[in-house]
Every structure is written in C-alpha cells, then in structure tokens.
Amino acid sequence: MSLLDRYNSQLVDEGDAEDQEFLDLLDDDEAFQGYREQRIAELSRQMKEAKDGAQSGHGSVQTLESDKDVLEATTSADRCVIHFFHPDFTRCKIMDSKLEQLAARHLGTRFVRVDASKAPFLATKLGLKALPVVVCYIKGQEATRVVGFERLGGTDNFQLSALENLLYTYGIIQRVGTSGMRRAEKKMEEEDEDWSD
Incomplete structure (x- = not known):
C-alpha cells in the first residue's frame, strides 16, 4: 500500500469515526437533548442578532x-x-x-x-x-x-x-461558528498538543 493510499484510508477512518461519534450522540438521549438545546440557543442568538442588525442598518x-x-x-x-x-x-x-x-x-x-x-x-x-x-x-x-x-x-x-x-x-467581526467548525478547531488543538509533547 502506497503512502497516498494509507493517507486516504486514514481520512476515511477518521470520517467514519466522526460519523460514528455523531450516531452515538443521536443514540444518547441526554447528550442529544443537550446538543439540541445548545443549537437552539445558538440559532436564537443568531436570529436576534440578524433582526437587531437589520433594524440598525x-x-x-x-x-x-x-x-x-x-x-x-x-x-x-x-x-x-x-x-x-x-x-x-x-x-x-x-x-x-x-x-x-x-x-x-x-x-x-x-x-x-x-x-x-x-x-x-x-x-x-x-x-x-x-x-x-x-x-x-x-x-x-x-x-x-x-x-x-x-x-x-x-x-x-x-x-x-x-x-x-x-x-x-482586531475583534471587529466574530467568527460564525458551527459544531463542525468547533470540532475541527478542537481536533487541530489536539494535534498541536501531540506535536508539542
């Protein structure tokens, strides 16, 4: 197996792991409810910001x-x-x-x-x-x-x-976050920690 094939296989495995992690979340009622509430709060905040923003230009x-x-x-x-x-x-x-x-x-x-x-x-x-x-x-x-x-x-x-x-x-704008982006950022932080060890 070539280096490229191993890399692609690893990407598929990581993608499968993320998919499985999400499926596990769906099976865990408490975790899913927490995720759902967090997402609703995030969407409510974004809707309020959009409404307030539209009114003020x-x-x-x-x-x-x-x-x-x-x-x-x-x-x-x-x-x-x-x-x-x-x-x-x-x-x-x-x-x-x-x-x-x-x-x-x-x-x-x-x-x-x-x-x-x-x-x-x-x-x-x-x-x-x-x-x-x-x-x-x-x-x-x-x-x-x-x-x-x-x-x-x-x-x-x-x-x-x-x-x-x-x-x-400079704090003039804020990053628009999604759970996928947060997961990617967390993964990058973990990889950085692995490199620093």
Whole structure:
C-alpha cells in the first residue's frame, strides 16, 4: 500500500469515526437533548442578532452623507467599519465589493461608507492622505485601520479571507461558528498538543 493510499484510508477512518461519534450522540438521549438545546440557543442568538442588525442598518454597507452621520454610526454600534472612498477610484470599488460581502456575513458589525470629500472634518482629523481607507471602531474607539491594500497582500486581487481575518484579529467581526467548525478547531488543538509533547 502506497503512502497516498494509507493517507486516504486514514481520512476515511477518521470520517467514519466522526460519523460514528455523531450516531452515538443521536443514540444518547441526554447528550442529544443537550446538543439540541445548545443549537437552539445558538440559532436564537443568531436570529436576534440578524433582526437587531437589520433594524440598525447591519447586513449591508450603508452610504452616509456627512461627518455627523459617520460620528453617529461609530457611537451607535458596538463594532463599526467605515470605508472612506472616492466614487471614481477603482481600488475603492474593489474594497467596497469586499466589504459588501463581509457585511452580509457578519451581522453583528455595522459597515458604512462615506465619500471622503463629504466628510472633510473627519478626513482631516484622521489624517487621510490615500484612499481607500477603512477605519474600524469598537465601542467608539478606533481599533485598527487599513490604508490601501498593503495589509491585505498589496495587490488589487487580494483574498476576501485576508480582510476577514484582519478584522477578526482586531475583534471587529466574530467568527460564525458551527459544531463542525468547533470540532475541527478542537481536533487541530489536539494535534498541536501531540506535536508539542
């Protein structure tokens, strides 16, 4: 048996073990009830977050018209991402597209944009010299900013995951979890522990 065949066999065995673990969970009424309650609570939280977010402008990138609107956005949301842009700049359009995708996935964070020329007070106060600029706030305090694409790989075709990971690192967005993802993360932690022994 080749090394590749052994690896594939091991993957099948691990998949079978995970399937069996899930089937065992279904057979154990108490464990299944606990899982069910946990999942219902998680879904209820996500539904509440989606409802609250939709009412306060979450889920899409809203266009603001003035300094005052931007200041209100940063103080009214726990987590807020502000894209200072120019409507004719290609890189601003690229950033806008990425932020639209993230806004739809991360309802707990408010995403807004403002034409930098319509917010001259903030553009000066924040020292904006290049566009696009994304400034991120947590409870009204600046957490980080992204100027251009340097922190995202330095190219116009940067991956959405690069921006998402950056925002996650600073607590601007939260990971959307599923039990499968948690199981995978736990498995990775166990493998890391095995390597450290």
